[in-house]
Amino acid sequence: MPRIQATYLIETPHAPSDAAEAIANEQSSGTFVDVSTETDDLTERHGARVEDVTVRATVDEPSLPGAETPDNSSYAGSYTRATAQLSYPMENIGTSLPNLMTMVAGNLFVLKELSGVRLIDLSIPETFAAAQPGPQFGIEGTREVVGIKDRPIIGTIIKPSVGLSPEETAEIVETVVDAGVDFIKDDELIAGPSYSPVEERVEAVMDVINRHEAETGETVMYACNVTGDVDEMLRRHDAVKDAGGNCLMISLQSVGLAGVKRLREESDLPIHGHRNGWGAMSRCPLLGFSYEAWQKFWRLAGVDHLHVSGIRSKFYESDESVIASATECQTPIASQKPVMPVFSSGQWADQVQDTYEVLGNADLMYLAGGGILGHPDGPGAGVTHLKQAWEAAMQGVPLEEYAETHEELRTAIEHYGNK
Incomplete structure (x- = not known):
């Protein structure tokens, strides 16, 4: 089954890879605790994957309020900006266009791990695009x-x-x-x-x-x-x-x-x-x-x-x-x-x-x-x-x-x- 690629610009007080994983969990099969029904097979088939994280810059102040800083000694008081590329199983939404938006641009905007997040690009598989009406003229x-x-x-x-x-x-x-x-x-x-x-x-x-x-x-x-x-x-x-x-x-x-x-x-x-x-x-x-x-x-x-x-x-x-x-x-x-x-x-x-x-x-x-x-x-x-x-x-x-x-x-x- 094809996967849909989404690229984000994120800002976080956490390790950028951890913040990206938080997005992947929230927008697919994960939740805030382990549950017995989330098996390895289910995660393999339905879980979002973090494909790449590239650090861009570090800033002293958060862009958005509400981010929760790490409760450990490794936190340096700064916020890291990075691009994060995630892939989502198309099987999770089929060819539903409204649910595509839910999947790639849903609750991730309110995650406490993030002091900023912006969807900057999407890569749409042909099988998904071909199922949409698209422009007539x-x-x-x-x-x-x-x-x-x-x-x-x-x-x-x-x-x-x-x-x-x-x-x-x-x-x-x-x-x-x-x-x-x-x-x-x-x-x-x-x-x-x-x-x-x-x-x-x-x-x-x-x-x-x-x-x-x-x-x-x-x-x-x-x-x-x-x-x-x-x-x-x-x-x-x-x-x-x-x-x-x-x-x-x-x-x-x-x-x-x-x-x-x-x-x-x-x-x-x-x-x-x-x-x-x-x-x-x-x-x-x-x-x-x-x-x-x-x-x-x-x-x-x-x-x-x-x-x-x-x-x-x-x-x-x-x-x-x-x-x-x-x-x-x-x-x-x-x-x-x-x-x-x-x-x-x-x-x-x-x-x-x-x-x-x-x-x-x-x-x-x-x-x-x-x-x-x-x-x-x-x-x-x-x-x-x-x-x-x-x-x-x-x-x-x-x-x-x-x-x-x-x-x-x-x-x-x-x-x-x-x-």
Whole structure:
């Protein structure tokens, strides 16, 4: 039977190997005392194993409260950080995705042996990955829907986030559709409130988008937020499909792995995964998840697009972390398709060249709210300036040089560069 590999960053006042063994025991067949039913044969078959422990650093203060220090003379008053690689028998969970999370990211976070623990990577066997729905569209399928092959998908977010009626939402959509965007999404804060039910909002929005397509031949993808209880999401999915919609958006943490998986199994539309709440699990460097590990759960569950923040964004995450997250999205999990990373948060032309050079490709969504709507010459110029910035980056032309012959880009540099 295959084993699932999990790599952790740990911090402990104990010997790191002992702390790693505590994780292995807690997350498989062990407990805090010996029990007669935990036979050698059972442990061999069902026990987690510590495969490797590598010491990284020693610090004087714990990252998290509550760690219990050793009650012996060998304790030096310091805390050791190490990477620990464990393997778990797949037989313990079969092919259950929710139970995979329980196994590799469960009670270990409250062990007294640890003053810090973070799941930093997972290695998924093909037999497990093949049993999951995985992304239905991924990068190539999303490109086929919107008919864009050779550049990023340029998009925006409906703002203000809340308070707009379906008719007011449609008016904003008409403005940005006429401006030339490829993709529009609801904000994560609006799903189906009484003043804008999904059924009414998607009808109003798709009426605009369908008329635009009939007139121009251009397809615009609209990610309608259907987040809710499982049955509610499925009803909303049907409403989106009946209206001619072409994308669903869900708040991943809010609906959970089982909710995402069920929606994926019932849907034939792309799923746009929003990661709101992600910071609570990642912002402390010695707690929670790395994005590299976290995103694998949602991809296996079936999302096609995943938010990764953006370079020089308004959020705390470093540029290096953003690019690593995007690269991971574009890396297949066993035989599953890669998914499209979604760059957003304070993005305009300024970040384009660095994004392209460091990522090394244009298989992404590039979303801008103020970067489009805030352009002095209007949303049309806002969209155009982003497309021009990507043309420059992909042709290897410096941004300022390209701006000399492209008015929308030049104006954007003058306007946003002074902010």
